[in-house]
Amino acid sequence: MTAQFFAPVAAPQHARTTFADRHVGPSADDQARMLAAIGYSGAEALIDDAVPATIRTGRPLELPPALSETAALARLRELADKNSVYTSMIGLGYFGTITPGVVLRNVLENPGWYTAYTPYQPEISQGRLEALLNFQTVVADLTGLPVANASMLDEGTAAAEAMTLAHRVSRRKEPGTFLVDADALPQTVDVVRTRAVPLGIEVVVADLSGGLPEGDFFGVLLQYPGASGAVRDLAPVAEQAHERGAQVVVAADLLALTLLRPPGESGADIVVGSSQRFGVPYGFGGPHAGYMAVGEGIQRQLPGRLVGVSVDADGATAYRLALQTREQHIRREKATSNICTAQVLLAVMASMYAVYHGPEGLAAIAQRTHARAAELAAGLRAGGVEVVHGSFFDTVLARVPGRAAEVVEAARERGINLRPDGADRVAIACDETTLPEHVAAVLAAFGVEDAAPGGVGDAFPESLRRESPYLSHPVFHQHRSETAMLRYLRRLQDKDIALDRSMIPLGSCTMKLNATTEMEPITWPEFAEIHPFAPIEQAQGYVELIGELESALAEITGYARVSVQPNAGSQGELAGLLAIRGYHASRGEEHRNVCLIPSSAHGTNAASAVMAGMKVVVVKCDEAGNVDLPDLHAKIDKHGAALSAIMVTYPSTHGVFEETITEVCEAVHAAGGQVYVDGANLNALVGLARPGEFGSDVSHLNLHKTFCIPHGGGGPGVGPVGVREHLAPFLPSHPLRAEAGPQDTGVGPISAAPWGSAGILPISWAYIAMMGPDGLRAATEGAIIGANYLAARLAPHYPILYTGRNGLVAHECIADLRKITKETGITAEDVAKRLIDYGFHAPTLSFPVAGTLMIEPTESEDLAELDRFVAAMVEIRREIQRVADGGYDREDNPLKNAPHTAAALLTDDWKRPYTREEAAYPLPALREGKYWPPVRRIDQAYGDRNLVCSCPPPEAFED
Known part of the structure; x- marks a missing residue:
């Protein structure tokens, strides 16, 4: 065999031996090329010029050294083994269930589903x-x-x-x-x-x-x-x-x-x-x-x-x-x-559970669950135990005067968790996983032996039996075999763009790598099968993991305490504002109810402030996108006595490091207010700056952004809240878990579960453990390098709207298409849709400024992918220029008609003033692995006028 059969050998790269090396996409050599394109010879010089010295932390991250992937999994196995998986018959809204294997493997464990973004x-x-x-x-x-x-x-x-x-x-x-x-x-x-x-x-x-x-x-x-x-x-x-x-x-x-x-x-x-x-x-x-x-x-x-x-x-x-x-x-x-x-990923799982089982299967599961409960109640009665309610579905409440604790302990000795209801009553909840032997063991715990009769009737009145049909649509009847279900899931997956297909350059959303090693432990039974209200000694691994994660997040942010209970960024915002509200009330200053919010802020800030009982006062931004200091001081002078807080995002929503953030914090503190720094953009701060050090009192953190929990198509998210010491007494608490927060002074529960979405916290724990202090800083530097690289490459073609000092951005940049639109009629939305033809998800469209695209590369996209995106954007700019020059019709061109489906291109009646090849393959590389959108541009106004909320019509399932 001769050498001509082999591909050319690529230039040697430095070996990637650590998890951080593999998480950060560009190699050291690639980063050197990127820095050169920006005009820098080294990363430290860029960071010094981009990040204001006034916010830089004076100490490195004091976290344990990075673990290898193997060592991290071994440590997580140690933590998992400290949890005890009992059969939980506790109820209270949480029940045992069986995830069909086809759904577990092909949805929950499938990056085609879990790395997708919100379907905007x-x-x-x-x-x-x-x-x-x-x-x-x-x-x-x-x-x-x-x-x-x-x-x-x-x-x-x-x-x-x-x-x-x-x-x-x-x-x-x-x-x-x-x-x-x-x-x-x-x-x-x-x-x-x-x-x-x-x-x-x-x-x-x-x-x-x-x-x-x-x-x-x-x-x-x-x-x-x-x-x-x-x-x-x-x-x-x-x-x-x-x-x-x-x-x-x-x-x-x-x-x-x-x-x-x-x-x-x-x-x-x-x-x-x-x-x-x-x-x-x-x-x-x-x-x-x-x-x-x-x-x-x-x-x-x-x-x-x-x-x-x-x-x-x-x-x-x-x-x-x-x-x-x-x-x-x-x-x-x-x-x-x-x-x-x-909670899109979980909603998809639940919907596919229903699709797989269908109405008959769901009814059979429900009937079996109810039968177990009815058998249990009959057995208790036969053994002389009073059953409180004669009508029930799955939960039996038994009265055992003075014996509740004894019965619960006897069941626990048999590997079953029951729920005490005071000293005299015990609740037992049956579910899909309840077996006859569980019923027998529970009866034995009550001191009842051999008293569980078979063939027990329903335990609710016939008048309450459902008679109306449900799930009659074909989708709930067509996928009973695993083969059919597998192919249905694959068919849906193939219609979408997720991170497993290409980069998702969304500004403000940080669509970075969700590493497989981070994801693996969440399906281990020792993490997945623990009831939130199981005895705390059965969840010691969780308690330890949560404690370590909260401590690491506190170290990273400079705060004294962190609570992971909020199960979304919006809920973290609310928790932080309620902490501020509680703090003011504790000082006899309940009248402080004004929340200052810059005009550039994400809309959830204002909505959260209103929900926290605050009055929103908007602070202007100047032409550079920064908080307008004269207007800030004017608003403070006007509302100072009633000032509760200011909510600022840092780096700003405009993607720049504002030089005056410390001055903003000092001005608000001088007036008696508190500073809330929205942690949405923490991806640009980790290892470089700590909000708790440069003037912030409270932040929420998006674990689904900076700390690698995948977006899952629009959820799950986790939005922990971090606070300085004086706000710690006002963190979330929980009525059923004293360990979850301050019971006497806490603001109450923000989420239903004591530690929110605890089941996915191993992901962020693993990310921090495997990156280590140096890797976390390297990720931040990589994000800043990537954003500035894209800004530098795109600037000759699209104006970059906001920059900080030295013309640099933070971890994202905004391409301004407003002048282009005015001159050519091509809008930011046209560019977003045309990017689909190039195989890309669009950047953030028209936020925070209408007519713009906000672009965030993240640190985990390698140079080849960044250059592929640049090539697409440059070619699109050439197409726009052809519109401007008259080479393309202003209304009938590849941008206005994007995206192009295969069906639209294969028509015999092609009458566009451009070729099919121009529509489908504007760049030669697209001939390999082409993504074909399933539909053309969607009529948004039609959808709002004709709101339809039921399943797809049967025609959608025709071949």
Whole structure:
């Protein structure tokens, strides 16, 4: 064999021997070339010129040395082994479930699903949008209400959102009273209370089993079945509530609704809950997809995201996020919710659980679960134990005067966790995983032997049995075999662009590598199968891991304490602002309620401030994108006595390191206010600067950005909150876990679970452990080098809108297309859609400035990928110039018609004034591994006018 059969040998590269070497995409040689393109001979000189000396930390990160991937997995195995996997029959909204292997491997463990971004660019998100539409259909069908959203953060926060939605629908100007059934989940009650306090809403908890108490209220929350397991007819209470003009909110169990009359048929206006038991493991409390469904007339006020049906440029059916004008970055302080994310990956899992099992399979699982509970109740009664409720679905409440602790301990000795309810009662929750031997072991724990009869009937009245059909759409009947299911998942996956296909250059969103080693441990049973309310000694590995992660985050940020409870960045914002509110109140300064927010801020900042009971006052930005200091001082002078806080993003939302941040902090502190630094852009600070050192009092951190938890198509996220010492007493707490936060002074729970989405915290723990202090700093430097490299390469073709001193940016840059649009008619959206033809997800479109593209390369994209993106952008600029020169028609050109589907190009009636090749292969490299979008450009306005929230039509499944 001769040498001509071999490819040329590439230039030698330095060996990549550490995890950090492999996480940071460009090699040392590549970074040298990138720095040269920027005009620097070394990274340190660039960092010195880009990052103000006034914010630079005076000490290196004091973290353990980096672990290898093998050592990190070994350490995580040690932590996992400190957790004890018992059979948990605790209930309280969390149940054992079996994740179908085809869903586990091909969704949860598949980067094609877990590395995708929020489907704001619907043309390259049709697969996950269809999956979310399936989820909405499952929820709408089972709840008996016509419209459901694309998931909520968890059941507790969904109930809190339902409370505020009920208040809006009531159109009452005063805060009013929200009535909560005493049989609601305790964590839900407290999350609702946490949300209600700053809004002035009074939450009244009462036993509603006998009807409504006297008094005026705008809404009522019922649990179905109740926390105690009781199944009651909702209709009488709903009718009474409606007679008084109140909205009826029901927190319902989706599995139970396959057998029980749906709440929508009993008078519910809003139904919320969790889809956890549809194939999503406990994860010590999360992440799980909450849900919300509403009745007619409310859907346009529905919080969160809503997937609807529209049409593309050829009139073909296409899916999109509907009603996007409600997004917080548009509505800001007028937003009715601060939710800007969802639990897409978990919603997809739950929807595919339903697709795989179908209505018959779900009903069979529910019937088996109920039968186990009925057998258990019959056995207890036969053994002389009183069963409190005669009507139940899966949870049996037994009365054992003075013996509750004894029974619980006896069950624990048999490997089973039960739930004590005071000294005299024990609750036992059955689920999909409950076996006859579990029932026998529980009976033995009660001192009942051989008393479990078979063939027990249903334990709820026939009048409450569900009669209406559900999941009748073909998608829930076509994929019963694993082969069919596998191919359906692959078909949807292939429609989308995720990080496994190409870079996602989204500014402000930090779509970096989610390493396989980081992801691997989350499916280990010792992490996945721990109930959030299991005895704490069974979760010692989790406790240790969470403690180490919180300590590392505190060291990285310069704060005294960190809480990981908030399960999204928006919830971290709210937690931080509530801490500030609690601090002022503790000093007798409740009147401090003004929150200053720069005009450039992300919209969730303003929405969170309003939710925290604050009044938003906007501070101008100057022409360079910085906080306008004269306006800041004027606003402080005007509102100083009432000043509560300022919320600033650093580096700024415009992607620059503002020189005056320390002056901003000093001015606010001098007026008695607190400084909140939004941690969305921490990717540009780690190892270089600490917010807690340069003047900030509190920050939330996006673990799904800087610390590598994948976006999952729009969730899960984790938004821990870090505070300086004086705010630590006001961190989130939890009613069922004293260890989760300060019990006496804490602001209450922000999320339903004590440590939020604990099940995915091993990802960030592993990232920090494997990067080590040097690697973390190298990642930050890499992000800054990458952004400045792109800015330098793109500047000759697209103006870069904002830069800091020395003409440098932070970790992202903004390409300004406004002048181009004025001259040629080609918009930023046209460029975004044309990038799809080049195989790229678009950068962030028209935020924070309309008519621009915000681009963030992250540190994990290598030089070849960055250059591929530059080549695409340069070629697109040439296409724009052809429009300007008259070579392309101003309305009928590759940009205005982008993206181009294969079907559009294969037509016999091609009449475009450009060739098919120009449309599909503008660069020769695209002939290898071409991404073909499934639909052409989607009509956004049509979708908002014709809101459709059910499953895809049957025609969508025709060959």
